[in-house]
Amino acid sequence: MAESEPPKPKPRPIVRIGLFLISHSLLVSVVCITAGLLALLLLPVLAKNTYISENALMPGSASPMLSTVDVSVANTFVNEITSLNLKSTSTDIEIPKLIAQRVADLGGEVSYNKFHPLLNKFHPLNFFSSPNPAAVQENYSCSSFGVNTVGIIRAPRGDGKEAIVLVTPYNTVNITLGEALSLGIAYSVFSLLTRVTWLAKDIVWLAADSQHGEYASVAAWLRDYHTPVFGGLGKLNTEMCHERNNPYEWKKTLTTATEMSDDFQRAGTIAAALVIKVADNSEEFEKDALSIYAEASNGQMPNLDLINVVNYLAVHRQGLQVKVEKLWSLLDSTWLKSLGDLFETLGKVARSLNRQWNFGIPVAEYVDGTATLASSLYNQALGVPTGPHGAFRDYQVDAVTIEMSPKAFSKYNGRQNEVLLRGGRLIEGVILSVNNLLEKFHQSFFLYLLTSPSRFVSVGVYMIAFALLVAPLPMVAASLYSDANKRNPSFEKGKLTSFPAAADEPAISFRSWKWLHAAKVVFVVHLWGVILTLLPYCIYQIPNLSPTTSLLTWVLLSMISLLILHLVLGSPFSLVDVSQPQGNEWALLKSVMITATFTGLCLMSVINFATAEIGALLVVPMCLMAAPLRLDLRVKNSRACARAASNLLLVFIGFPLVAFLVLIGALQGFDSISAGEFWNWMESLWKWNSATYIYLSWLASFYYFTSDDRDMRGCRCGAENLFICFCKP
């Protein structure tokens, strides 16, 4: 350093750390990504045991009152239903009538709720708002309606401000034994609850007609619950469908004193909801099993306390084996087992050092936890509810689906009573707990991932993995930007460069705004992504398309739109000077893209963590590795070639279609793969207004870079995903 030079003011330490990280961005990003992956794999180890946070719940503190007498009555009820199903052809009237009759006999209030299932039409403009029910009411054929049967018990001394909902979905046309049993469980609990004195909240039993889908019927009932409904069954008559829906036929069977009211019956604000199901296929377990499904739309979860109560009562009171969904294929993977081994030994070593460090868990538990976690992540990321409980979450009601799968179950081996008793007592206990609740569920976690029914990872832990994964992005972006500026000899702006500043003012101002061009490129590509998102709506309008042709049309149309954009707005790379192979434009472009990706990922992590996490896993390596393919090919040394090859591979794997197919193939075997499946999958996504759909389309938009000969590629943006959270308020 020259003596004559005035001493430079030393930057603050935090700035120096930043500069240090930026200058070593490669090392930092490798370390961070490795740490992020490791943290993700460590999540099952870091999971905590669940605990009941809300004291008022007091699960299992009262002995169950549901007696064998109730159960035997319920059993005859089940037998009546099944015999009705066997002998009569018009069970769609008979079973609701039977249920209504029984509820009326018990002293409950009965009403029917006729609904038209909302056709899940994809409409891009309706994506962010729930469809207007008034507008949807028209154009129904008379065959496409269902009738929910609703029974309400008013709490004897309650003030009617709150209600608990029991849902039993069943197919009115062809009822299975499992569905009949779930109706029986609900009936036994309902009949018990008409007699108890401790009720503080009203009980609503919704026997949902699931012939148009379980979700649709529950969603329709909830929609009617929260809007004024005009006319009850009388409306059926006006629609010229005489053969099926004569309202008098519906009403005439009720011979009791309590005449059936025609109008929609409501109870107060819904505090919690339980969906009861009994599985038909009996898998072999050593015990009766209980599956809990909790994921609602866009990865929302019910309060952890609700799951805890169900889990506690099922395990400690009813002796059931509780399961949550897991990816079964992961259970046999050897690499997971060896990883588990590693963690176990590490845990042992740590414990030998300090007895308080007990974080090691057994291998089997680790593999199990990972499989559950993976399924939990997948379901949350998909944003499709795993059962009818999803409809409740849209109204901020905590709900879970409970599915009992009895061991070795068939009709005539006398196990029916036991299943009814256990299921009934479980439901009774849960209702008793929720009934104790003075406040709504707020005490426990809403953001969590389950690794087993009794272990969870809370938001504070799993965000670490995500933060580590995305941390390199801003650093790499900054380093790329500063490099690009540095490489230009005539440019100096606040960097620690030794070159004298010699550029004149206009040049500086021009160069400092140079990233705008890159931003424009990114923006144009995003615009293309928007078009890509809206295209399926047009394709949807064309009737009679097989999934594969639809997909092909989609791809074709997107190519055409790309071409049009190219022609109208000009090639985004038109300004790039090809004669300058070492030009820093690509670095600027990459830096802008990475910044956009980073913003998008961070926003998405707030909305739906699982989507962001999986997206980060796919995209971050791609973003970091991205380099112009042509440059690599031109250099023609082994390192560049390897980089180009790995880039191509990453892009190929990361493309949503391919990623989906690979995933399906890995999990189910490669025989059952067809491209049409992808279309079906996408269709299901937008039917559920899943945010993931838009996300995927954005992802796809960036593969535009791969099709370009300059091979700028990498990432996607999720900034627009900010709006997605409003699509299902």
Place this chain on the structure above:
Amino acid sequence: MAHLRSIIVFFLLLFASNSIGKEEQDEEFSEELLLRPLPDRKVLAHFHFDTRVPPTDTYGHHHHLFPKAIYQLVHKFRVREMELSFTQGRWNYERWGGYDPISSSNAKPPGVELWAVFDVPHHQIDASWKNLTHALSGLFCASINFLESSTTYSAPEWAFRPVSGNLRYGTLPREAVCTENLTPWLKLLPCRDKAGISALMDRPSIYRGYYHSQRLHLTSSEFDSVSSNSGIVLEQTLTIVLQPSTMGTDVTYSSGPMSQPSWSLSSLFGRKLGGRCVLAKSSNVYVQLEQRLVSALTELCYKNERSVDESLSFEVSWSNPGFELSVSPDLVFKEVCNLNKESPSILYQYSMENYSYSKPFDLGFWWKSTVVWSCPEAPLHASRFLMGSGNERGAIAISLKPTVRGNSVQSADINEGCRLRVDVFQVVPWYVKVYYHTLQVYVEEHLQSGKDIIEKMHVSPSEDKVSPGLMEMTLRFPCGVRSAVITIEFDKGFLHIDEYPPDANQGFDIPSAVVSFPDNQASMHFVEDNSLNQTPLLSKLQERRTVLSYTEVLLVPLTTPDFSMPYNVITITCTVFALYFGSLLNVLRRRVGEEERLLKSKAAKKTDRLRLMLSKLFAKLRGKPWEPPPSSQSQPLYSSSSLISSKLIIKVLLVVALAVGWQYILNDT
């Protein structure tokens, strides 16, 4: 004991005869109980206690029956009329009736409802109300004093009661009702619950019911200058709906319509009635059969193929094919046929004069066959619910549906000009910010313009933290209306931290709306056998009362901060503030030129004592001889960096020490 009692009775009678002889009014107390079987296998029990005192200017200040507390209350706050009710459970308008005098005056919203009319100048009303709430709060062991705050009470103009300038109205939907409220209420009775009909009030049995409403109604004409003032009338009623225990037969498991359970006083209350309160002027028990029950019974008689005159004569008999009363009534009242051309309602009267502890009264009501009937209902059934979801906005909807009775009426007389008048009175707390311009009225699915339906409307919008919103409406619906919905939108407001109740996470209550039908008056007219025999309950039943019904209480979930984690909030807020202000202050105070000068001067003289000591220390640690710091001019960068690193090391050490200390503390605890 018996001697003493008879002597007391004798003296009382003497007093009574004296007062009658003197043609001067005296304090009067009467106790009555009305029992009525309900269609859904329950029994309504309505206790009615009536205490009267003649006006002060003729009678003086000394009372032997009238409770002093109430007398002082009336005089201190100049209360002209007041009603206080404590209610638990909901009145089921569909099954227990909504068109008879008892339901329209005794069906009350859950919790506490208080209204009062004062005889004071306009500007003193609020002050009187506040004092009254405090006095009542102390008197009845309830948190009625919460009604003191101006955000909880309102001044309805006409929709709640027809003529009222000085009325104040307030409700506490969340108030729990228990024996602690009943005991002070019983203290106002001359015999408390030691003797007479009130002795039936066995706490476990009356609180086991499906509906429990204790009411205190006060009218005073003390301050009227007009003649014919009747002094102060204190009317205390307790209305309960009980489920008679079904003996032996387990009804739950039988399918098909269930028969009515038989009941008796001892099975309902667990006690028998041991005579009257000796201080009571009249002490009666009534059993009421509703009109439709009577007509159902008449039909039953026809079915049993009796001759016509026999079946007609059943109406006064108490043992017939339908049911049997275990004790023969002293008197039978029959309602004068009303306009609806239904059978008359029947009232059996039992006088308690004839019973005593040695000969207790235990009325049994035995059903002989299954009878199905329904209760008279108000013309429209009102229900209220919330629309929408989320924490931002919502809407209140009041839905009106015709009841069975309404249908029959409309089939009887549908003419074009027939309009049904409905008054709606709704109080909305200020944190539910109602937009009154969004009021929409739907009739039969179609949106109607307001001026077609709304005849009169009075709105006083809520003022934040000062007063609740008040809406009074008079609506005119066509008589044949099949469904009508009134919706009004609101925004959910934010509350100040000290305005949240302790259990804020349950949500906030919107008190019941009152829907009344001024065109329909509920009253009964009995064939008057003896005009002297008119007891207070009977005259109450014959009073014309507007049919009204209360809607449900609504629960609005508001955005609620997580009070259980103040620590997180405090730390995060403090961190954010510290970062923000720190950096802002840094930027504002920084003078670049000055800093550079300072740096230069620092570089010039490097003889800071602390630094010298530190460098000595480090030299010692390194085991090297200490050399004075080199001149800054020659190697400025090097020296500064080494010093910074030493500082950094010290900081790191400090943090480590802190961490170790923290770990130990944690381990200890």
